[in-house]
Amino acid sequence: MAIDRIGTTAITFTGNIVLARLLTQFDFGLLGMLAMFIGLAYNASSCGLSDGLINKAHPTERDYSTVFVFNAGMGIVLGSMFILCSNIVANFFGYPELIGIMWAVGICFFFNTLVFTQETRMRKELSIKKMCIVRISASICAVGFGIWLAANGYSYWGLVSCRVFLSFFLFVFYIVASRWFPKIAFYKDSFKELFGYGINLMWAYMVTIISRYINSTVLGTHSSVESGIYSQAQKMEEVPFGIIETTFNWPFFAVAANELDPVKRKQLCRDMLQWISLINVSAGMLLMLLSSPGFLFLFGEKWMNAVPIFRILIIFGIASSLKAFFQTILKLHSRTTLIRNYSIVELVLQLGLLAIAYPYGIMAIAWSQIIALSIILCVYLFKYHRLQEEKLRTVIVDMVSPLCIPFIAFLISVAGYSYCNEAFNPFVSCVALLILFCSATVILWELFPHPVYLKYRARVLSHFNLKK
DSSP states (O other): OHHHHHHHHHHHHHHHHHHHHHSOHHHHHHHHHHHHHHHHHHHHHHTTHHHHHHHSSSOOHHHHHHHHHHHHHHHHHHHHHHHHTHHHHHHHHTOTHHHHHHHHHHHHHHHHHHHHHHHHHHHHTTOHHHHHHHHHHHHHHHHHHHHHHHHTTOTTHHHHHHHHHHHHHHHHHHHHHHOOOOOSOOOHHHHHHHHHHHHHHHHHHHHHHHHHHHHHHHHHHHOHHHHHHHHHHHHHHHHHHHHHIIIIIHHHHHHHHHOOOHHHHHHHHHHHHHHHHHHHHHHHHHHHHHHHHHHHHHHOGGGGGGHHHHHHHHHHHHHHHHHHHHHHHHHHTTOHHHHHHHHHHHHHHHHHHHHHHGGGOHHHHHHHHHHHHHHHHHHHHHHHHHHTTOOHHHHHHHHHGGGHHHHHHHHHHHHHHHTTGGGSOHHHHHHHHHHHHHHHHHHHHHHSOOHHHHHHHHHHHHHHHHHO
């Protein structure tokens, strides 16, 4: 799963760098305005049925066929809505370019929905190697085509194609890799069972999409450039925390759902909480260090005004990743209604804070998103301790205790780099900061070892010894 996510991220990340140098903030702003609508349609088409398949102990061919037919039907409906609403959306934002973009997204959205069942079946069976090959191959094709369009003067169509044609290539490659295609059949009993579990997750996902992309959408009504700046910062924040989400949280849900021993499942959840907290905060601190020289090296001077937004959104990424873990725990306990309700409360909080922050500019808008998420994260934390029957103090200690070493390593890196940063070019600065932070972290862990570090270090060493 790590190879899958890191590989696809490296491809899309590289493509984003190339496109950022070829295109303008206006081009990125156009797609940023539609990010919320695309995300809503994507999650509505599944209705959470994929999670229902994973949570079910032994899904049948009837279940897979039912989900496939339903997703395909939703893909046709939602794709048609994109096309029919294209003029309305373009008039609302005042950019006629959005008409063609929405047509392209609507036409190819159908293929996107057909991917869900294939991918879910592989996730359930833990066929991660095949998923890795498919996703990396599709990403190469889609990004390569997008760069070719941008380089040949098609401006924002290069960005659109990366998103649109990815779904098409995924659909084709999944069929080739799995050599499996569900039957075209729909069973009411299967749908009723899976829909009852997944409908609340669908609403929760849709609300999450709104809360995540509402800021860039609102900024688009004022300025396409500001929307592009916010969208680029958000895209850069999503890359590392997206890797963490799919590398750890996705397989954790599948593995924990298959673990029927409640004692082992409880310990598995506790271990994952410690590990996900450590990984998130360590990644966030490293990104803080790399933000300024990294943007300058990758995107050039014209994107430096996105750095302050990126730093704020790093905090949002850490909190979002922790929230995703707590949502997984609720899914394991079949408390999907709570996920829906908490997501709605978070959105209401964010919209209220957004209304207050909007007159104060883009920075205040970014902070408003974090405040709303932080409040709801405390609610998830309290519910987690109730469901897992752990003392609240124990849960907080599990989260916080592994974080001291990364924080000290961060301070050491800042202090050490401040003496010689002016002598380095952006690339050398990034390499120096990476080496300094990682070295300080490992040395401190060896001097002051924590159980979670010793546990995973032993696993790594054991893995390499077995290989030898």
